[in-house]
Amino acid sequence: MKFFIDTADLAQIKEANDLGILDGVTTNPSLMAKVGISGEAAVTKHYIDICNIVDGDISAEVVSTDFDGIIAEGKKLAALHKNIVVKVPMIKEGVKAIKWFTDNGIRTNCTLIFSAGQAILAAKAGATYISPFIGRIDDTGWDGIELIHQIRQIYSIQGFKSEILAASIRNPNHIIKCAEAGADVCTCPLESILGLLKHPLTDIGLAKFLEDAKKFA
Numbered sequence: 001m002k003f004f005i006d007t008a009d010l011a012q013i014k015e016a017n018d019l020g021i022l023d024g025v026t027t028n029p030s031l032m033a034k035v036g037i038s039g040e041a042a043v044t045k046h047y048i049d050i051c052n053i054v055d056g057d058i059s060a061e062v063v064s065t066d067f068d069g070i071i072a073e074g075k076k077l078a079a080l081h082k083n084i085v086v087k088v089p090m091i092k093e094g095v096k097a098i099k100w101f102t103d104n105g106i107r108t109n110c111t112l113i114f115s116a117g118q119a120i121l122a123a124k125a126g127a128t129y130i131s132p133f134i135g136r137i138d139d140t141g142w143d144g145i146e147l148i149h150q151i152r153q154i155y156s157i158q159g160f161k162s163e164i165l166a167a168s169i170r171n172p173n174h175i176i177k178c179a180e181a182g183a184d185v186c187t188c189p190l191e192s193i194l195g196l197l198k199h200p201l202t203d204i205g206l207a208k209f210l211e212d213a214k215k216f217a
Helices: 010-018 029-034 040-053 067-080 092-103 116-125 134-139 144-158 172-181 190-195 200-216
Strands: 002-006 024-026 057-061 084-089 108-113 129-132 163-166 185-188
Touching: 002 010, 002 190, 010 040, 010 190, 024 185, 040 057, 040 067, 057 108, 067 084, 067 092, 084 092, 092 108, 092 116, 108 116, 116 129, 116 144, 129 144, 134 144, 134 172, 144 163, 144 172, 163 172, 172 185, 172 190, 185 190
Parallel strands: 002 024, 002 185, 024 057, 057 084, 084 108, 108 129, 129 163, 163 185
Antiparallel strands: none
């Protein structure tokens, strides 16, 4: 399973990249605004800055909701860097745009997936990635991980090639469960990635090793 970091914070992206396990980045307008990035020129520069840090797929999201607008924005984003993947919402015009991008050699990430039906449509249109938002599904009382299982089964049976990119990750256990469910990619906050490092027995064991090592100093 590939690891993407879900942020626009350059310091966090660099920290995750320095771990040596980072495969890409996902961003959106909300994450850009969170780090004070606004305006087309600033957003464009920020995407390039991210591409200069991480040698992997970088999802850059369109904000248009009509077909022509999505296409125009997507073409501009894709032209910024070879690693840019155009992030398109799961709406009717978005599906049409994903098919156009697919036919014209532009990779896409279909975002805001909340059902297996939506995942089927995105795969049929040729999306490179599809992003089920498992944390938001959990918030409604449904099981986000079960959706990953369902999509994985459908894609395996039907031979769909879109990669399942589990999004809206809330904790380290989500990451583990996504790996078990067969997600191709997991995009998460830095905190969740670093949470995988932690275990009380590791801390206890290390403290004991260091204490014993002092005896030989």
